[in-house]
Amino acid sequence: MIEAKNLTKRYDDIVAVDHINAKIREGYVYGLIGTNGAGKSTFLRMACGILKPDEGTIQINGEDVFENPKVKEKFFYISDEQYFFPNATPKDMTVYYKSVYPAFDESRCYKLLESFNLDKKRKISTFSKGMKKQLSVILGISANTDYIFCDETFDGLDPVMRQTVKSLFANDMAERNLTPIIASHNLRELEDICDHVGLLHKGGILLSKDLDDMKLNIHKIQCVLKDGMKAEEIKELNIIKAEYRGSLATITVRGVKSEIEAIMKSYEPVFFEMIPLSLEEIFISETEVAGYDIKKLIF
């Protein structure tokens, strides 16, 4: 488990990460969301031991990360712009990482390179941005670490590759309990992969919750109520938002799905159905409650 306690980092007068407390459990995909400058990269760089926290601690399995090679062997960091040696080929980088990560799986790396159609003897400097991202992910996966930190890794990947990478992660999660921590400014990118999401804003965590929890507690109802009836009249529902298009009402409510359904039925609407919320909608709802306009923070 990764645990940040009161984690703080300042760059001169700017507080990049401001007393963050967070727990990242193993075996789940943790999404770190926030605008540019929210502190995602700084958080990840502290989690990797690149930066030393000014205050607080960040630990992996109860041990500080900074200058602790044993802990560092447990993760692989893919930065937003991964460094490769000048004139190096994927093979060179494989050999290098193999000398650094004790559990590095060289044969798997070559297989993945092949399946991703990346020539292991071609100079990396001739690769496209997307190809470099793919290579980073392949090297990261092959490092066989418990955690993989991805900073804006999905940027630059085409949808097919994105899905492939996601399935790679899913496979390793299933097989060896890999825990990917993915930082992104794009909610849609993380929607179908994250189990737990932390929203960073101005260096602090606005919220950190399991996606399922959020989904279980918030629902969207599309319905046509009896003539002249408004959604607000259904007092039993914890309505967050109600919108109307003619007689069609779209209501966002909190609560347990079965209870909501029972309440709706008791009011005998002309028509109603429960529809799933996108991650974006869940966030909008959650952050609005917290008094923030999420659209200004993320989109």
Next chain:
Amino acid sequence: MTSKSLFFRFMCEDLKQKLWAVGLSFLCFFLAMPVNAAMNLSIIQKTYDNWVRNGTVFGDGITAESRYAERLLDVIETTIGLENVWNVTVITVASIVMALTGFMYLHSKKQTDFYHSIPIKRELIFMVKYVNGVAIIFSMYLLNLLLTIGILLMNQIDAATVFTTSMITFCVHISGYLMNFGLMVIAVMLTGNFFISILGGMILFAYVPSVIALVQGLMYLFFNTINLRDVRMEMMMVHGSPISYYIETVINGAGMEYEKYGQLMGTVGIMFVVGLLMALASLLLYKKRPSEASGKALSFPITKAPSKILLVVPITIATSILFWNIYYSLPWTVFGFVMGLVVTHALVEIIYHFEFAKLFANLHHMGLCAGLALAVILVFRYDLLGYDRYKPTEKEFEYASVYAENLRDNPDYGLPYYYESNGVSHQSWRYMSMDQYVVDHMKYTDYEVVSKLSDAGIRESEMKKEALYNNVDMQYSNGYWTQLEVGYHLKNGRTVYRNYYVNLTELRETFDQMYESAEYKQGIVPVLSYDPANIIGIFENHNSKIQEVNADETLCAEILEAYKEEMKALTLEERSKETPVTSLRFLTIAEYEYICTVSHDKNPNFSGDFRIEDMSVVNFFPVYPSFVKTLQLLEKVGIDDLGSVSVEDVLRIELFSDYYTDEKAYYDAPSDYYEERVSVMTDKVTMPYPATVTAEHGLRTITLEDDGTAESVACMEEVLEYAVYEDLMNLNGLQSREYGITVRVYLKDENEGRPIGSQEFVPYQFHADEIPQFIKDLFEYDTRVSKNISYGLNIPIEN
């Protein structure tokens, strides 16, 4: 994985990234050593073949084979020795480049993230990068050294010398490299940007020497008693930068005999320790360096203000004194101060923020810098540390060396010395200036006298400052002034040197007291230290004729003792009245052997400014008329004719006037070349006689010749009676002397039958008050306006 195996594996991986450095350094050393050696050996072989083919003769005892062997030995020094400047250049440049490129990743966020996220401790990353930075260069150096050694040994060059030279050279180079590399790595650690690192490196390498140079500049500008003999500052300049220290070591070692190479080991040890300390400092900085420093100007925010102050303050002072030296005006000095301050401070701020708009950020720092720079200038301007007023207390004082420029009496002094080279003993000659002799030999213990002289010097210095700062000319009191160099030797072992300018006339009693002391004389007259047992002969010189005194060992010793006794008793009063009648050289055994060597092969071991013809005129000491005993002994051995040259022996006399006191007057005067015969009537010459007067630009030349008349002979006799042989005149600066009139006496023996252009003359000069009247008339000479007179102690005192 053990840390040891990880170290080597990581080192190998890092080495792969530095293959360019391996190739480049190999190529540089390959050209500098094996290729250089092969080329030199080839040239030497060709030269040797030519010598053999042409039957070249080198002189006694020197054969083509011995000269060839000598040249081969030289190749060792210029290839694997310290005289190989290419190696020094490659190693110096490599230390900078390797440090910059080895740790350049710290300037890139991308690369820093890469290296600092992998599961390797930072110390290990540092060690690998550091060791590779040194190992790459020195493995290539060693590889080429081995190749060169092979080439040299194949040419039958002495193996022991080759190995000794290569080992000591290797030690000097690696220790020098470690220092330079270490300091450059520190510069990289302290900065976060490539160009700032280069700038930082330049500052670190040059800062101490530059600041010392600035302090010296301030001292020369504000202090009057500054003395160049104190070499501590020069030493600090050399020792203040690893590059200068390394190069100084190489220079010292380059001229060293192989047998004395061990003496370099102390310096090598110091460089090695400093190199290691720098490596430790770099490691410490690396550990403390925040990764987020990449891309910033300075890695440690805490160093920003001190670095800026350390930079801005000296530059502000430097620009102030620069403008003062150009314009000698306060407004311009203030302009220099403000310009240096504002521009440097603004530049540093722009660099710190990488933003032009920040040029006036942290103005309170600028104020602090201004205050500090002003404080430093004021410390020097008002001599708040009392440099010019320094005088040791009697308790501190042990003895002093006092050198008064105008009291010296033997301008040319030197000693032969031996030195070893390639196992062969060589001789050379070392000139010694009298001030150096005094510094080395005088131990004058009378504090009261030294104190009086110092007080007078300090007074003059203060008056000079006051005049300068009040923008008025310094008014020197009437009298005979002299430069004075005092070396205060203190009981704590320190020696402090000061220069003064004092009025000898006013301090006459003090000078008399000092001059009559044995301690002073012993320190100023080398002959007083001569041992009769070391004297092999005596030579006498007057009127340009040097002759050996015909005396046996006993008589030589007697003459030496008499001379020493009378020299010790000589007073300033006597010197102010007496002109030396001759001069003596007491030839020591060492000098004799040297002259024999020089005369034998006519190929002296040239050293410094030595000229073989000078050997005949050096080390002659004056004999004054009051040296009665010495003169009697000389008379005893037949040296009794010490008067002037007889007219019968003179072909002609030429007198030149340098009456104009500056070059401008000479060129402004009309070109009025003429030649005329004039008749002269003086008190002594009662009848007119013909003399030839020529003139150009107003400067006249008089030629006197014996035309068979009594008048011409009388005039020539009068000139010869008063003119003094220049070498004797030089031996006593305390008598008056007219430098504006020179007399050339052409002797019949040496010049009859020779064309005028190739004739030789004996130079003479007049005392200022003993110029024959007819000469004054012909030159239209007026003592009152002549600026070429030195009156010595006989200066007329004006009320």
